[in-house]
Amino acid sequence: MNIKKFLISSITIAEMEARKLRHDPTELWTRIIQPALWLLVFGETFNTIKAMPTGNFSYIQFITPGILAQSVLFISIFYGITVVWEKDVGILTKLLSTPSPRSSIVLGKSLAASLRGIFQAMMIFALALLLGVKIRLDLLDIVGVFAVVVLFAMCFSSFSMFLASYMKTRDRMMGIGQALTMPLFFASNAIYPISVMPVWLQYVSIVNPLSYVVDAIRSMLLTGSYGNLLIDILALLFSTIVFVTLASTTIKKLLE
């Protein structure tokens, strides 16, 4: 397979989605409501009662990276549904009648997911500034946060498309998405430090990829201590490559 053609096809598939969002950006705006509520209601409330041992940081500072990661997770984990839906209405089938390689769908869609992730991250940055949440506004750190968001969105959207290759229906994908998101979210360090969890949950959170993502974002936005950062990012990069490759080979099962 020709790498250049593969990339052209993938980028075109991402472009297609970007154009759709430009025509109707409603979805982008509605997706900001949930994280806004987390920060405003949950964040502000716990901020005042100071119930969490969040170290030198206020609670709302503490959860801002967590909420960012969570909202990108929500976007990506349901990407398989989009692909199943596009297959059901024939859009995908149509794309696959071109000379483009079928596997380019996965990279294209995961790029589109990261595009949404970037928009989400910008909105959460804006929200944080608006609420006066103190975050480090160092250029390199911000670039780093965006890089993590992009990888994370690609990783989980590919994972979702990988599942969709076998699940094949929207209902099943919806069920799986819901079954996964809440446990991932609550068994992570997104809204409370790992130290306050029951011991068994601490073990779960250690193997939870979301924890690593939150940890990476938190180190760049809040602490500025990059001890684990390299490992976090390498682990994320590795899983992204694995899942994009895996889903690219399985996606044809969905299309049959």
Added chain:
Amino acid sequence: MNLDSDGVSILDVPAIEAHNLTKVYRDNIRAVDGISFSVKQGEIFGLLGPNGAGKTTTIKMIITLTKATSGTLHAFGIDVFKSPETARGMLGYVPQSISVDTDLTAYENLLIFSKLSYVSKKERNTRINDALEYMDLSSRANDLVKRYSGGMMRRLEIAQALVNRPKILLLDEPSIGLDPSSKKQVWENIKQLNHEFGVTILITTHDMSEADELCDRIAIMSEGKIAVLGTPVDLKRNVGGDIVTVNLFSTSPAISLPKEIGHIIHNNEKSIQILTTNGEEAIPLIADFFRSHEIRIESISINKANLDDVFMKYAKRRLGDEMYKATRNMRRDFVRHAR
């Protein structure tokens, strides 16, 4: 190189050549059951059959959207199963159900499609605008497709298949769900494409009038098999001819018609049905005949032989019950008895 009858040299490779093509879905459903056919370059070839005959499955195997269980398939000599991406580069595909992206504009639909077909940047705009112009969509090119009518969406589907400049166009029931005037327009577009650019066209339909109108040759499919294959004229000739019904003012006396005009197959007091080889040519002869016998005619009607009759004969089933007509039954009875 070969010589055809006009002495013009042509490359004698069929546009599509299917050999023992078979598709078995899960639960042992034999959707396509060992069909072989070949589509000549530049012709409009029709697959005609009722729902479930296996037409869509056949097209999907050609465009490599579904894997054949067995058999071989070549497009312009290229093994479709071995080089699917090369094959798709020569093919344009219009699926049975509308599948353009309704959240994009017509222009964007074609833009995305041309990029996925690796049309060079230089050529992209010309091709897109040509295709839009050709399918009469230029004035609405920048509207979101969700505001289009069904006929326009269909035409956009075809425009989309054209940016690839395909050598073969695969059309799966292109006029399904269209009102009569949109249907006519799509038919015109299809004929024009074939005549002007010599695009080879494979079309599926369950509508016999569509097949009759468009196709140079037709394969009638039933239950995954090709029941019969030929030109519409030959196929219709095989089932007899046209029926001319003569209605009289008064009960007819016993008459016998000269053989060269036709056979009386039914004489129902004031209405006489005559089987002829060509209805239009027989009508003046019939009128003269009755006038010379001083029998007054109230009206004459004609019932042309059609592909439904052909289908009935070869597949032993009807294409659609709504096409059921008592007179056709009578003709068939007559044709069978006459043999």
